Amino acid sequence: MARDExxxxxKTHSPEDAGAHKVGLNYVFNPETGEFYPESGDLYSAxxxxxxxxxxxxxxxxxxxxxxxxxRGFKHCRFDIKVTGENVTSLKVEILRWNITAxxxxxxxLVDLLDSKSFTVKGGAVSLIEDExxxxxxxxxxxxxxxxxxxLNCWAVLC
Numbered sequence: 001m002a003r004d005e006x007x008x009x010x011k012t013h014s015p016e017d018a019g020a021h022k023v024g025l026n027y028v029f030n031p032e033t034g035e036f037y038p039e040s041g042d043l044y045s046a047x048x049x050x051x052x053x054x055x056x057x058x059x060x061x062x063x064x065x066x067x068x069x070x071x072r073g074f075k076h077c078r079f080d081i082k083v084t085g086e087n088v089t090s091l092k093v094e095i096l097r098w099n100i101t102a103x104x105x106x107x108x109x110l111v112d113l114l115d116s117k118s119f120t121v122k123g124g125a126v127s128l129i130e131d132e133x134x135x136x137x138x139x140x141x142x143x144x145x146x147x148x149x150x151x152l153n154c155w156a157v158l159c
Contacts, residue, residue, distance in 0.1 A: 046157045047157075048080055048155035048156065048157045049069075049155060049157075049158075050153075050154075050155055051069055051079065051140060051154045051155055051156040052140060052152060052153060052154040054151055054152075054153065055142055055151070055152040055153070055154075056149065056150065056151050056152075057145075058142050058143065058145050059142045061105070062105055062139055062141065065098040065100075065103075067139060068098055068139040069138045069158070070137055071137065071138060071158055072135045073135065074133055074135065074158040074159060075133060075135075076130060076131070076132055076133055076158070076159050077130070077131050077133040077138055077156055077158055078129070078130045078156070078159075079095070079129045079154050079155070079156055080126070080155045080156075080157065081126070081127045081140070081152065081153070081154045082126050082153045082154075083113065083127075083150055083151065083152050085147055085149050086147065086148040086149050087147045088114070088145075088146070088147035088148075088150055089146045089147055090112055090144060090147070091112070091113045091114060091144070091145050091146075091147070091150060092110045092111065092112045092143045093110070093113060093129070093140055093141060093142055093143060094110050094111065094140075094141045094143045095108045095111075095129065095138055095139070095141075096108065096138065096140075096141050097137070097138060098136065098137035098138075100137075105139065108131075110143055110144070111129055113127050133158070138156075140156075
């Protein structure tokens with residue numbers, strides 16, 4: 001089937017009226033904007049869900065899958081990350097995957113957000129990390145920090 005590349009649907013029509021059934025996507029209504037958006041399918045048009053709020057310290061090892069992003073039914077997850085802080089020279093994060101059989105988190109590679117081309121701490125840095133979820137439960141962990149202080153917020157977008 002053809003894929004709708006992030007097309008917004010007029011709020012006065014249902015998704016079916018606007019042709020959603022023709023492109024194979026499920027649409028959801030966002031009451032804040034009054035528009036319909038793809039529920040899944042396009043990393044740049046799905047509605048972000050808050051994953052981490054006001055994180056100001058390096059994380060300890062998580063013990064439960066309940067704190068993660070449940071990606072069942074989705075192939076990809078994009079983490080939108082906003083950071084503010086003072087004298088931040090390094091902030092490393094890692095995407096963890098919950099292994100349901102072993103009942104523990106498995107660690108991915110470290111990503112230093114300061115190495116990201118889109119990242120700057122001045123005025124609130126914004127960065128993103130895309131990962132292939134394949135239905136896993138994911139968690140964005142703050143692994144290392146060097147600087148005076150930071151505050152991290154992270155949203156997950158599933159498709």
